[in-house]
Each structure stands twice: as C-alpha cells, then as structure tokens.
C-alpha cells in the first residue's frame with residue numbers, strides 16, 4: 644500500500660454513455676435508492692408496533708401525493724433492480740455475454756421494469772389504494 | 775500453467791479481505807430476495823391505506839410474520855453487502871472509508887433489528 648494515488652477507472656468524463664454503461668450504473672443507483680427506502684419500511688413496521696396513532700400517521704404519509712410518488716419510484720427501482728439482478732446472475736453462470744445479447748437483455752430488463760411497475764400501479768389503485 | 779487460482783489463494787483477498795465470501799453472500803441473498811420481494815409487493819398492494827387492526831390481522835398468522843422477518847433479514851443483509859461495495863468504490867482515503875462503512879453498517883443493523891422487533895411485537899401483541 645505504497646501509494647494512495649492509485650489510478651481511477653474508468654475515466655467517466657471521456658466515455659460516451661451507452662446503454663450498457665447507463666444500465667449498469669442504474670443498478671447501483673436503484674440499489675442505493677432501495678437501501679434508503681428501507682427507512683420507510685422500518686418506519687411502517689415500527690409504527691405498527693407503536694400503536695394506532697403512529698400507524699395512521701405513517702399510512703397517511705404514504706397515502707399522500709408525495710408518498711405515492713415515492714412509492715412509485717421505489718416500485719420502479721425494485722423491479723429494475725430485480726430484473727437486472729437476474730441478468731447479473733445469468734452472467735455469473737456465463738450466460739448472455741455476447742455484446743448483442745447484453746444489449747438485448749438490457750432492453751428487456753427496462754421493458755420488464757416499466758411493465759411490472761405499471762401493472763403494480765394499476766393493481767394498487769384497483770385494490771382501492773387511492774385512499 | 776494452472777489457469778485457475780487455488781481456493782487457498784483466493785481466500786482473504788479483496789478490498790475487505792473477505793475473499794469470495796462476500797460475493798457469494800450477495801448472490802445467495804439476491805436469489806432469496808426474488809420471491810420475497812414479489813410476495814412483499816403483493817402484500818403491500820393489499821395493505822395500502824389499511825388501519826392498524828387490519829394490518830395486525832394480516833401480520834399475525836405465523837406464515838406472514840415469518841416471511842416478513844425473513845424478508846427483513848435477507849434484504850438488510852443484501853443491502854449491507856451492496857452498500858459496502860459502493861462505499862469502498864467511492865469513498866477515498868482509508869480513514870474516511872472505515873468511518874463511513876462503520877456508520878452505514880451500524881445504521882442498517884439498527885434498522886434491521888427494529889424491523890424484526892416490530893414484527894414480533896405486532897405478531898404476538900394486541
């Protein structure tokens with residue numbers, strides 16, 4: 644450990660964004676976003692243990708327009724991260740490594756995330772979650 | 775020449791000196807999270823806008839309480855491993871890195887424990 648000035652990789656500034664690189668960083672961004680989301684999961688569960696007042700407060704925050712916006716965001720983040728996580732796991736088995744396949748599976752993951760997010764939203768509102 | 779590293783050689787390598795154990799745990803938790811997260815999304819849809827009594831009735835059966843505790847443990851462990859990698863990548867300087875790692879790991883541990891406690895209290899109480 645002689646030098647703390649180790650080289651950085653890759654030099655992001657000189658890279659043209661490509662579907663592969665954008666989707667890759669999106670996995671990281673959604674992972675971190677979901678980790679932040681655990682704060683709300685914790686609030687929800689702990690509020691239920693605290694009592695009706697605290698639980699009602701948590702539920703009405705989540706039911707507000709801002710709460711809904713946030714939940715949609717987490718829903719998309721979860722489905723993207725899940726789909727792309729499966730893509731990662733396929734790579735770990737050595738599957739789908741050719742560049743055209745990588746592009747195709749990337750687009751499939753985005754489509755998967757968008758469609759499942761929409762289905763979830765429709766199901767949520769149909770279940771009377773608009774309240 | 776042997777093209778593969780021996781296991782003894784791979785053990786204890788990496789920025790966190792954990793060898794391949796970290797990588798494996800990240801994969802195993804990822805696979806477990808697929809069904810658990812799908813179950814969670816279904817449950818969350820059903821529970822939107824629910825009052826506490828409804829929520830308690832839903833969580834009290836052993837199956838749901840167990841799945842919720844499993845989800846929480848696996849999810850926080852996966853996030854803990856994932857955040858470790860992100861921090862190791864972006865926080866430069868050994869002292870800052872160790873400090874941020876400690877804070878984030880401690881915070882996630884407290885959150886995870888709070889969730890488990892809350893599920894148990896709701897499941898046995900009320």
Ligand code: HEM
Nearest residue numbers: 671674675677678725728731804807808811853856857859
């Ligand atoms: C739903 C099922 C999930 C699957 C299949 C999954 C899969 C994965 C995989 C395979 C990785 C490793 C990626 C790599 O090697 O670069 C990863 C990283 C990560 N995951 Fe997940 N994950 C899931 C859910 C979650 C959840 C719910 C959270 C947060 C609470 C989360 C947070 C993270 C973080 C922070 C990383 C590190 C990102 C990085 O290193 O770039 N994941 N996930």
